[in-house]
Structures are given as structure tokens and as C-alpha cells.
Amino acid sequence: MFDFIDFHHVDTDKVDVRATLIDGATEFELHISGTPDAVNIIGATSVVSRVNAERLAGMYRQALESMAADVHGDATCGVVPAVEVERLAGEWNPVVPEPVERCVHEVFEARAARTPDAVAVVFEGVELSYRELNERANRIAHHLRELGAGPDRLVGVSLERGLDLLPALLGVLKSGAAYLPLDPANPVERLGYILEDAGASLLVTMSGLESVPADYAGTRVLLDADAAVIASRPSVNPVPVASPENLIYVIYTSGSTGRPKGVALSHANVLRLLLSADHDFTFSSDDVWTLFHSYAFDVSVWEMWGALLHGGRLVVASFDTLRSPDEFLDLLVAERVSVLCQTPTAFRSLTALAAAGDPRIDELGLRAVVFAGERLETGDLLPWTDRLGLSGPVLVNMYGITETTVHSTYHELGELDLAQPNRSFVGRPLSDLAI
Incomplete structure (x- = not known):
């Protein structure tokens, strides 16, 4: 309890205010009382040790000294003693770098060699094994190299959702280049601006796809029209030419504060994200992920490479x-999806089905739901948690921005989150980051 006491009119010769209002014990295990001449800290040592009580006193002193030094300053700003800043930034926020020595596609190649017959990608009942995905990507990579693809060069990819998407993206990476996602679901004006601004001289797409401006001056690789040529290329892994510090993709922001801007990330950025997050999730080849988000939105990076680099199924x-909550729930049940990534807005449709008593909710194989992209309103989750609790599956809030590679923090929701629905905890930093 914090209690500020200021009697403007009191006869202190007759009334000893401090005797009863400042020093008396209360039911609170930590009681801070302030008067015009003192700040008193009364704490139960079983809850707040003397050392920590003295630290707390130091923080109040710092705040008071700052107020006295600048009486017209910002009353809402945080003031913390230097030793506490060091404790927060160093001792309590240790950074353990994740060593990265390979590119994303090289990690995938090792997975494909280990489990070539395992299912890698599924779309509408049709499957690609790790071997098939690797070989299709290799042929595209060799073809792109013949056309000049290489490290830190951008190759645009404009394809509908389906089995062609992952081989194309992997093929770009195996060529040594970085992919520039151009989702046909976006307005053609935006895609034209991105192509021009990024300067991508190569584009992987399909014939007749009207998402790409007709006046695009670069070289188009048409997966359907050029299928025979691509099929003639070698199916073996290309000789590596990229390093972990080379570009892996450039994703453009929404442009809500102006014109869209391209955010350039490296292979090392993506691999360190997955390595550090794995300390919390322990992903495995048994996991089944969904590619729910557009591959032009950075959460797709987590979905695609999280699945394929751990040997899972995407x-x-x-x-x-995606437009039908009923069909999406059917898909989650039928495919035994275990890792689901959602914006809070998108998850409301599943929460509504849980609230309505849909029996399919109890048939889900989920072990983790990861929220990202928006502020999480925990009060909206109550119909879901009333039905499934907080552990089947665990609910995780991950906060981050495109510039810091998808996710930066981790917070597994607990009872405290549900009890304080007006607060949205973003949690602690991933093990190799500082916040």
C-alpha cells in the first residue's frame, strides 16, 4: 500500500499524527507512507528483505532528488538509480549470443538429408517430402544462378498460396540471393512500388498472374511456362555462395507512417531467432505448423522456417x-496442428467457436498458440481458457517488430494475466537479446 498523508490543518501540540498513522503495523506486507517531511517504508522481512527495502528507499530518494532538481519536469518519467539501471540491463538481462555458422537453406539441407522421406509441406491434401522439396528448390536455384542470382541480390517472388511457394523461396536462398515477397493478395500498386524501390532484377511468378505490373523491366521466371527448362537443371544442392551475414529477405512495412520501407534481414538474424526461441518451446520433428500468414508478413518467417528447420511439417x-473459421478449425483438427501462430484478432474466431461449445475444439492437437502482431487483450481469451485452461495448449505472447526479426520477447500466459485483463504483458527478452 502507498499512503500519502498531508494534514493542512492540525494542532500538532495536541495530536501526534506520526505516532498512529506512520509507524503502526498494517495488514499489508509492504507499506509506503509519505508525509511532507519523510517517506517511511515498513515491510515484512519474510516478503521484502532489508537489503531490498534499502534498495527501494534508494529509488524513492532518487525520485525525490530528481523532483527537487527540476520542479517543472515530466512527472510521468521513470527515474531509477544508476546501480539499478545496471542491474536491469546487465545482471537481470543477460545476453547469451547464439552462434550462427550456416545459412537457413543449409540447415534445411541437413534436415532433408537426415529425413528425406518425411513430409515437409502439405497443401489441400497434396504432400511434398523433404527430398522432393529440396530437389525442386535446387532446380530453381541452379536456374536462377544462370540468370545472375547471387549474394545480396534480390529476387522477387509473386505466387499464390500453394505447393509452388516453398520450393521457390528455398530456391532463391539456395541460389545465394534473398527473396522479396510480393503476395498477389496485395494491391498491384503496392507491389509495383516495392519492385521498383527494391530494384529486383529477377522475378519468380506464374503466367497470367496480374499482381505484377505489366511494365516490369526485369527478367521473369515463370514456373509454369519455364517448367521444362527448370526441370532440366541439376537436382543436387548448389555449391554454397552465401554466408550467414548475407541477406535472406527484404520485407516491406505497411507504410502507415508514409511510404512502405524495406527491412533487410540476414540469415544469421533468422537462425538466431529460432535457436533462442527453442530454449522456450523445444520444437521437434513431431510438430505440425500452419502457414497462416502472408509470406509478405514477417510472422511467416517464424512459421515457415520454424517448421522446416526443425524437421516438422508445414x-x-x-x-x-483462411476466410472460413469453420474450415480452418477442420484443417487444424485433421492435420493435428501442434504449433499455431495467430494475431489476437484472427484468434477471436476460434475463441468464438470455443465459447459456442463446438466439439471440434476438444479434438485439437495444439500444444502452443503464439500471439504476435497486435496488442493481446487477455480478456478476449476467457471463453478459450474457460474451455481448455492455460496449459492445453499453452498461450504465449511474443512481441517484436520486423526490424528485430519477428519476435523479441516471450511471455507464457498465466492466471495473473487473466486476472488483470487491462494489462498486456510482453514478457522477457529472448535469451540472446536485451530489452
Whole structure:
């Protein structure tokens, strides 16, 4: 309890205010009382040690000294003693770097060699094994190299959701280049601006796809029209030419504060994200992920490479399925999806089905739901947690921005989150980051 006491009119010769209002014990295990001449800290040592009580006193002193030094300053600003800043930034926020020595596609190649017959990608009932995905990507990579693709060069990819998408993205990476996602679901004006601004001289797409401006001056690789040429390319892994510090993709922001801007990330950025997050999730080859988000939105990076680099299975949801909560729930149940990534807004449709008593909710195989992209309103989750609790599956709030590679923090929701629905905890930093 914090209690500020200031009697403007009191006869102190007759009334000893401090005797009863400042020093008396209360039911609170930590009681801070302030008067015009003192700040008193009364704490139960079983809860707040003397050392920590003295630290707390130091923080109040720092705040008071700052107020006295600048009486017209910002009353809402945080003032913390230097030793506490050091404790927060260093001792309590240790950074353990994740060593990265390979590129994303090289980690995938090792997985494909280890489990070539395992299912890698599924779309509308059709499957690609790790061997098939690797070989299709290799042929695209060799073809792109013949056309000049290489390290730190951008190759645009404009494809509908389906089985062609992952081989194309992997093929770009295996060529040594970085992919520039151009989702046909976006307005053609935006895609034209991105192509011009990024300067991508190569574009992987399909014939007749009207998402790409007709006046695009670069070289188009048409996966359907050029299929025979691509099929003639070698199916073996290309000789590596990129390093972990080379570009892996450039994703453009929404442009809500002006013109869209391209955020350039490296292979090392993505691998360290997955390595550090794995300390919390322990992903495995048994996990089934969904590609729910657009591959032009950075959460897709977590979905695609999280699945494939851990040897798991990636279920690509069709555009029509994404628009139907019923069909999406059917997909989650049928494919035994275990890791689901959602914006809080998108998850409301599943929460509504849980609230309505839909029996399919109890058939889910989820072990983790990861929220990202928006502020999480925990009060909205109550119909879900009333039905499934907080551990089946665990609910995780991950906060981050495109510039810091998708996710920066981790927070597993607990009872405290549900009890304080007006607060949205973003949690602690991933093990190799500081906040």
C-alpha cells in the first residue's frame, strides 16, 4: 500500500499524527507512507528483505532528488538509480549470443538429408517430402544462378498460396540471393512500388498472374511456362555462395507512417531467432505448423522456417480456408496442428467457436498458440481458457517488430494475466537479446 498523508490543518501540540498513522503495523506486507517531511517504508522481512527495502528507499530518494532538481519536469518519467539501471540491463538481462555458422537453406539441407522421406509441406491434401522439396528448390536455384542470382541480390517472388511457394523461396536462398515477397493478395500498386524501390532484377511468378505490373523491366521466371527448362537443371544442392551475414529477405512495412520501407534481414538474424526461441518451446520433428500468414508478413518467417528447420511439417492454408473459421478449425483438427501462430484478432474466431461449445475444439492437437502482431487483450481469451485452461495448449505472447526479426520477447500466459485483463504483458527478452 502507498499512503500519502498531508494534514493542512492540525494542532500538532495536541495530536501526534506520526505516532498512529506512520509507524503502526498494517495488514499489508509492504507499506509506503509519505508525509511532507519523510517517506517511511515498513515491510515484512519474510516478503521484502532489508537489503531490498534499502534498495527501494534508494529509488524513492532518487525520485525525490530528481523532483527537487527540476520542479517543472515530466512527472510521468521513470527515474531509477544508476546501480539499478545496471542491474536491469546487465545482471537481470543477460545476453547469451547464439552462434550462427550456416545459412537457413543449409540447415534445411541437413534436415532433408537426415529425413528425406518425411513430409515437409502439405497443401489441400497434396504432400511434398523433404527430398522432393529440396530437389525442386535446387532446380530453381541452379536456374536462377544462370540468370545472375547471387549474394545480396534480390529476387522477387509473386505466387499464390500453394505447393509452388516453398520450393521457390528455398530456391532463391539456395541460389545465394534473398527473396522479396510480393503476395498477389496485395494491391498491384503496392507491389509495383516495392519492385521498383527494391530494384529486383529477377522475378519468380506464374503466367497470367496480374499482381505484377505489366511494365516490369526485369527478367521473369515463370514456373509454369519455364517448367521444362527448370526441370532440366541439376537436382543436387548448389555449391554454397552465401554466408550467414548475407541477406535472406527484404520485407516491406505497411507504410502507415508514409511510404512502405524495406527491412533487410540476414540469415544469421533468422537462425538466431529460432535457436533462442527453442530454449522456450523445444520444437521437434513431431510438430505440425500452419502457414497462416502472408509470406509478405514477417510472422511467416517464424512459421515457415520454424517448421522446416526443425524437421516438422508445414500445412499451407488456402486463401478460402483462411476466410472460413469453420474450415480452418477442420484443417487444424485433421492435420493435428501442434504449433499455431495467430494475431489476437484472427484468434477471436476460434475463441468464438470455443465459447459456442463446438466439439471440434476438444479434438485439437495444439500444444502452443503464439500471439504476435497486435496488442493481446487477455480478456478476449476467457471463453478459450474457460474451455481448455492455460496449459492445453499453452498461450504465449511474443512481441517484436520486423526490424528485430519477428519476435523479441516471450511471455507464457498465466492466471495473473487473466486476472488483470487491462494489462498486456510482453514478457522477457529472448535469451540472446536485451530489452
